[in-house]
Amino acid sequence: ARTSAGNEGGRKKVVGFAQMENNGPWRIAETKSMRDEAAKRGYELVATDAQTQTSKQISDVEDMVARKVEAIFLAPREFEGLDGALAVAKQAKIPVFLIDREAAGTPGQDYVTFIGSNFVEEGRRVGEWTVKNTNGAAGIIILEGTAGSSVALDRNKGFLAAIKSSPDMKILASQPADFARATGQKVMENLIQAHGKKITVVYTHNDEMALGAIQALKAAGMNPGKAVKVVSVDGQKSALEAIIAGDLNVTVECNPRFGPIAFDTYEKYLRGEQIPPKIIVPDKFFDSSNAAQFVAEAY
Numbered sequence: 001a002r003t004s005a006g007n008e009g010g011r012k013k014v015v016g017f018a019q020m021e022n023n024g025p026w027r028i029a030e031t032k033s034m035r036d037e038a039a040k041r042g043y044e045l046v047a048t049d050a051q052t053q054t055s056k057q058i059s060d061v062e063d064m065v066a067r068k069v070e071a072i073f074l075a076p077r078e079f080e081g082l083d084g085a086l087a088v089a090k091q092a093k094i095p096v097f098l099i100d101r102e103a104a105g106t107p108g109q110d111y112v113t114f115i116g117s118n119f120v121e122e123g124r125r126v127g128e129w130t131v132k133n134t135n136g137a138a139g140i141i142i143l144e145g146t147a148g149s150s151v152a153l154d155r156n157k158g159f160l161a162a163i164k165s166s167p168d169m170k171i172l173a174s175q176p177a178d179f180a181r182a183t184g185q186k187v188m189e190n191l192i193q194a195h196g197k198k199i200t201v202v203y204t205h206n207d208e209m210a211l212g213a214i215q216a217l218k219a220a221g222m223n224p225g226k227a228v229k230v231v232s233v234d235g236q237k238s239a240l241e242a243i244i245a246g247d248l249n250v251t252v253e254c255n256p257r258f259g260p261i262a263f264d265t266y267e268k269y270l271r272g273e274q275i276p277p278k279i280i281v282p283d284k285f286f287d288s289s290n291a292a293q294f295v296a297e298a299y
């Protein structure tokens with residue numbers, strides 16, 4: 001029988017991927033990347049979908065442990081609440097690799113490592129662009145990601161640090177919209193009602209919320225991308241198209257294609273190599289100068 005990393009003499013190794021949800025292009029691209037890479041290397045991948053519920057994500061991990069998968073890739077929806085599930089995996093000696101979002105615990109102990117972007121840095125880069133391109137004076141709306149996620153906290157932290165020494169960068173409102181387009185649009189509609197023409201910048205923690213906000217701004221005749229700068233994170237195809245159309249100003253990349261690096265890291269671990277506590281993936285920066293160059297390969 002064919003032998004590859006995931007296939008020992010015809011026996012496929014079974015590994016798990018505990019996805020938090022499959023809403024939006026980013027999540028779908030991530031799940032696809034994990035599936036494609038598993039197939040390429042000869043593993044059987046058990047992929048679950050927690051449908052936005054941490055309680056379901058906990059039982060998904062416990063089910064994977066019960067069926068004795070050989071490793072678990074976990075994309076935590078919320079930072080807190082997964083420690084019990086991590087302990088169950090540890091007890092069964094099943095290594096857990098956190099991908100894309102962090103969870104409470106100690107790398108090398110409660111889980112092997114975290115693989116993902118530096119979210120503080122992403123927020124900081126968006127913030128710096130915004131200060132520069134508004135001459136340090138703006139009325140800012142922030143649409144935050146899922147409350148309780150490591151990403152939302154860190155993308156806020158970095159942005160706030162970047163605008164801190166500019167006293168005329170005023171935050172009018174900062175509200176969660178769950179990384180979702182429809183919620184982003186609705187929250188933005190309400191904030192337009194409340195703050196109207198004072199709004200000159202909208203910072204969204206992901207592209208789906210940016211696209212929702214852009215619709216709300218257009219409906220209110222507020223000219224997104226020009227009179228109101230819209231700045232975001234992710235770099236999905238429809239966001240790059242919005243940059244090309246002039247509706248979105250910039251988006252910092254956050255690459256969802258974790259398959260290759262996740263399986264590389266697992267196989268290094270199997271070979272007994274030292275795994276660093278954090279593996280940070282590099283992010284590009286998309287604006288009107290390069291969106292057209294990258295749109296074709298985007299997800």
Ligand code: GYE
Nearest residue numbers: 026100101151179206254
């Ligand atoms: O930016 C967002 C997704 O966890 C880094 O979650 C990820 C974020 C990503 O839903 O679009």
